[in-house]
Amino acid sequence: MEKVLIYDTTLRDGTQGEGISLSVEDKLKIALRLDQFGVHYIEGGWPGSNPKDMEFFQKAKELPLTTSKITAFGSTRRHGVTADQDENLQRLLESGVSTVTIFGKTWDFQVTHALNTTLEENLDMIFESVQFLKSHGLEVIFDAEHFFDGYKANPAYALKTLRKAEEGGADWIVLCDTNGGTLPHEIETIVVAVKQTLTTPIGVHCHNDSECAVANTLAAVRAGARQVQGTMNGYGERCGNANLVSVIPNLQVKLGYTCVKKEQLGSLTSLSRYIHEIANVVPPNNQPFVGMSAFAHKGGMHVSAVLKSPETYEHLAPERVGNTRRVLVSELSGQSNLLYKAQELNIDLDKSNPACKRIIQNIKEMEHEGYQYEGAEASFELLLREGLGEVIEAFTIEFFNILVEKTANWQIKTMAVVKVRVFDEVVLEAAEGNGPVNAFDNALRKALESFYPEIKHMHLSDYKVRVLDGGGATAAKVKVLIESSNGKDKWSTVGVSTNIIEASWQALSDSFRYFLLKQKGNMVECVKAEVK
Template sequence: MNRVFLYDTTLRDGTQREDISLSVDDKLVIAKRLADFGFHYIEGGWPGSNPKDAEFFARAAKLDLGQARLAAFGRTRQKNKPCEQDGNLQALLEAATPVVTLVGKSSDYHVKVVLSATPEENLAMIRDSVAYLKSKGREVMFDAEHFFDGFIANKDYALATLRAAAESGADWLVLCETNGGKLPWEVEEIVREVKRQISTPLGAHCHNDSGCGVANSLAAVRGGCTQVQGTINGYGERVGNANLTTVIPNLQLKMGKLAVTPAQLRELTALAHFVAEMVNLKHYNHAPYIGHSAFAHKGGIHVAAMLKAADTYQHIDPALVGNEMRSVVSELSGRGNIQFSAQALGITLNNEDAQRVLNHIKHLEHEGFTFEAAEASMELMLHRLRPGYTQPFELIDYVVITERRQSRGLLSEATAKVKVGDEVKFMAAEGNGPVNALAGALRSALAAAYPVLKAVRLIDYKVRILDSANGTSAQVRVLITFQGGGHVWTTVGASSNIIDASWHALSESLEYALVKLADTPALTD
């Protein structure tokens, strides 16, 4: 297998996404996780641009990054200023990283318009900066900014910038598709031309403005690049950078390139979710390879085929990237979806039982329920089919009152009557809303019999109006999400009464908790 080196720039280019801001501590934690995954290069930031990045490099010197090499990012020297007096280059040296990545202009248009320099001055800036950093013992990468646009406009000058860097000792020449507007065949053709003329190892840095960031990175490797730069989950300025969580498995599983070990590749899904949590963004469920829905199957004929052979509707074994196959149950499902979901729980259903469950689900979905976003409700339905399964409690009735009192403002009170075994529990609770009060009353009624419920908490509550044309009598769907014991689950209720829909979803969430957490020692002791 031909080796491809991975260069992650999540901590620099990724943070240029408009809704991402990382603390120094966040960046240090992510850097360590990237190193553990197996990245060859980790770009930590631009030490000459802000105090946060300068602090990061000072603290990162104490990190054990294993085989990963930390890179500091900066630009070539300023026009008419020697390297020794250039503040940016001095900050790069002070960062004390083994690798320095220098961005420089490779388009004569940008040289004239942005730098207000002559083409010859820009070449001198590249030569001097690379040679200076090489004399200080650094591995130097030259990021040829706007290279593909520059190559098309003035091929000779774009190549001259690469030669200036290479002749001054650059270890890598990184061809940047900065505006993200090129198409894969253009990228591959240009990289091949560069490869024919220049022997220095080539890298690719692609943006995703035309939706081709991943494809252009793969095309660059086909053309001769042996380094790929990008970010986790494709984070980056504008619409983002090449998404490494898609690039890496495509390189390794589709193109036969060696990027990471198979064991490291199996950590890819976990890495993607980890970084999403660190940047405080919802993970994209439909991302290739590592999304929650990447190997989820809904169509009945798909699942029926996959019960016979999993590769009939999957392009890889999801375990290779640390993901898993799922069956989504809905009104579009067949018996196979139900049987597949039951098998995952250790339940064997014959065709007759599976059809009965499927018919019930289709009836409920017609009433407004949905089980795609409420897998716990679906799983609970299957658990109830287990021989000997007894529901842990029975709902008898409830009362909810909401008042606005001059002395106390808005107040909600709820009472819940629940049968647990042979005993009837009757509890009341107050809350800041009717559903909150109802949840408190129900949990109080069950707490003595099921102390495990003390460790669960409601983390999300969603209401959707299903037929808004009916006004206040419209059917509503409620999704309730709970968390506990390292698990997160969602249940669903539907009714023309929002309290009744909430009661259904709430009671199912607590019943599911008792099933899911029953054998969790830390919660039952």
């Protein structure tokens, strides 16, 4: 299979995206993971633009890389300055890398209006800059900035700029859709024309302003490009860069090119989520290939078909990119959804069991009230086990009271009082907190820990409130989602009410119930918390 080299610019072009900021340590961690994944080039930054990027290049020398080449980015020499006197080019040499990427103008409009120089001088800038870097023994990648716009406006001049880079000794010439406005059929036609003109290998660098960056990249490869530039998760300026998370499996699985090893492709989902986490970005559920919803099935007919033959509603096996199949349970569910989820949870349930229909009907009624179990699978498992009679009471909340007080010096204090029955014993506890949910959590813990000391190992890790009926104003029904963790696993629970405190204790109680269920294994004894 023919090879396509992957050039990752997450650490440079990706950080130009709104809300994306990476420290030097962040960039080093990501670079190491990209190398483990099998990326061929990692663009670390622009050493001539800021001290942070230069620090990265110095520290990157210590990384135990086995596959990737760290690449420094810069531009052609400035107008009126010789290459050997240009500070930007000198910083590239000082970065200590063996591969550099420089961009140059290829659109005549950009030359005259942005650089404010002549077309001939721009050609000299390209040739002399590439030649200077090559004379220092570097691999040089020339990024032909605005090439596709330039070619459409003045193809003769745009091709001249590429030939100048080739004459200077460039190892790669990368065609850039810098404004992201070119369409796939145009990309393919233009790349074919360039291939007939040059002998130097061609790459492509696409932006996503027309939602075509991935499609444009694939079109360029089909036309002869053998290096693709992009970012993980599509980070980048404006609408982002070509998303390598989508480009790589499309090239390798769908088009038959070799980008990374098979086992490396299987780590794509974990890589994508790792970079989202480092960048402090919430992963989009609907992100192709790697998103939580990428292989999620909700409609009953779909699930029935997928259980028989996954390819009926999946374009590839999720395991190939390190993802997993998920079946959702909702008001659209049928028996197939329920049976699949039961099997997934190691619950013995047969479709002939009359409990199936009762549970499905109960789910639909609950969702009509505003409950949603797609993002609260711990609450769903409790609902399913209760429907099968597997859950008995291990504690009952008989009473709770939450007090919020504003003191004379404008401080807000919150206290919760909880009365809990654990089998034949009644416990009354009070606790303060930094809010009503935290106070209730603290009081409930105090009441239960003497009976269930394992509760000490769990904690609330996320709390979200969504208004379900905006027209109800302050009387609107709300949905509360709580995420809890024991330091290793995470689980989510849901509560719904017109009273935010009630919705919160529903979700919080479910969290305790689920945790104790897992601690007890398959034993019947777990928790059912209800206010009597």
